[in-house]
Amino acid sequence: MNIKYNKALWLITILAIVMLIPFLGLSDFNTKGEPREAVVAYTMLEHGNWILPINNGGDIPYKPPFFHWCIAFFSLFIGYVNEFTSRLPSAVSLVLMTIGGFVFYAKRKDTQISLIAAILTLTAFEVHRAGINCRVDMVNTAFMVGAMYLLYRWWEKGKHQLPWLAILCMSGATLTKGPVGIILPCFVMGVFMLTQRENFWGIVWRMALTALLSLIIPFCWYYAAYLQGGDEFLRLVKEENIDRFMGKMAYESHENPAWYNLLTLVMGWAPYTLLLLFSLFILPWKKFSKTRFLENAKKATPLQVFTWLAFLLVLFFYCIPKSKRSVYLLPCYPFMAYLIAEYIVWMMKEKMGAIKVYAGVIASLAVILVIATLVIRAGGIPDTIFHGKHAADNIAMLHAIGESTHGILFYVCYMFLIIGAYHIFKALKKKETSQMMKYTLVMIIAIFITLDSTLQPAVLNTKADKHLAPVIEKKFDTSKLYSYMSVDMLHFFSLNFYLGDKIQQFDKVLPQDGVLMIPEEDMPDFKEKFGKDYTFQKVWEVRRLVEWHHPVGFYQFVKTSANIAQKK
Secondary structure (H helix, E strand, O other): OHHHHHHHHHHHHHHHHHHHOOOOOOOOOOOOHHHHHHHHHHHHHHHOOOOOOOEOOOEOOOOOOHHHHHHHHHHHOOOOOOHHHHHHHHHHHHHHHHHHHHHHHHOOOOHHHHHHHHHHHHHOHHHHHHHOOOOOHHHHHHHHHHHHHHHHHHHHOOOOOOOHHHHHHHHHHHHHHOOHHHHHHHHHHHHHHHHOOOOHHHHHHHHHHHHHHHHHHHHHHHHHHHHHHHHHHHHHHHHHHHHHHHOOOOOOOOEOOOHHHHHHHHHHOOOOHHHHHHHOOOOOHHHOOHHHHHHHHHHOOHHHHHHHHHHHHHHHHOOOOOEOOHHHHHHHHHHHHHHHHHHHHHHHHHOOHHHHHHHHHHHHHHHHHHHHHHHHHOOOOOHHHOOOOOHHHHHHHHHHHHHHOOOHHHHHHHHHHHHHHHHHHHHHHHOOOOOHHHHHHHHHHHHHHHHHHHHHHHHHHOOOOOOHHHHHHHHOOHHHEEEOOOOOOOOOHHHHHHOOOOOEEHHHHOOOEEEEEEEHHHHHHHHHHHOOOEEEEEEEEEOOEOOEOOOEEEEEEEEHHHHHHHHO
């Protein structure tokens, strides 16, 4: 058993590192969220303010600083912040969470199920995407999930001492995204202890003490940040933690109905959603009954109860606020992964039909992916098939995919996909089902590596603004570069990062002269507001930027009063 466990532990550790770390820096920033977070770490290193650095022309960070501290720390080794170091905290968090989940379940249950659960966690679309992004969500998730594991271990050992490691994890989660990092783990553990017939008031004081101790380290930062930011900081804290929960934010807060969470879970579990769908046709539905369900529930082990509660209570909690995003549900995934892994192992023993169909579909998709990229590389898809306003973008992506297939890495991935598909089709033909799930998981891993290493960076880089930064630096004096957008809390985050946080906010500075970046559709209202005091002359235009998919104009401006003073 120890040998099997140790081999599985080494396998999942190496697999997690190989899947996540090497390809982090291949994609330029192509969304507004990533550079918005990365620039905070940049300003920490640039100006030495590690508490509440000012960035993006006058903003304070929207989130607590632990994630940005991690970026800054990793960036110290190379001397600057880039895409790789900005995404590294998320990747490391997913690696540690995957290993931690494997160890947690393997020591208490079955190594095979725990290994499958770890692979499912790594390759679930939503989790994998968060693990290679420069956003706070994966770091926050790893802390919260880790806290839940550690609280269970504390309960398992008799609750004789304070759960200090869990307290540190909850402190880290709070310093990453706010007090929800304490509320959720304590909520899950409190309800679990109730199901184990623990004394109610004993649960209350233990969870309350744990929560209070978890607040000590974050409070030190909140107090220091308040001394710097004052009422503006308190307003932002209220908006991010209370108004977001109530759906009363000053800017767009992703308001969605409760069923939206179920939809995001279905999509977030791709590509395994197909397997779960196929399995519905092989389940023994006639044997299901309310009585049997209740009997099984009564027989459930504490570990099973804890796993189900961790999944369902996180889902329930995030159905309450009006603001809903798919990443909020990330703490569900490690627990769902174990439940799905148990289900897969049951199918491997009892009902292989769904797995065989699923394996065939995955192998077919791999072959289609290879053929499609080869056709694109050979010029088999002409540019003329694209029409409309997005034609230029689609053509750029098409050419990028063709060029991305020339590297040695693509050919290695290509061979893995072909060999994997061959083994699956061979096993299906000979009805050798014992290794079917293993081949399928290997195929899914190969598809993810192919996408992350070649195809995805090629496509995403066509959407990035990085290439514009040196052009702007050559055309304009970036010390006098300003921006204006009518949408609250939205700025040109991507260009600002690549220009070294030099874009200032026009309406906060009201400068004498310089160059203004502004969406063309905002210009009429802007002129009505500021036209009496300034003269503007358009000097350049870009077709689109990451944050604004319409033309953005560059206008040289001079304050009218300055003109009058010069004439006098």
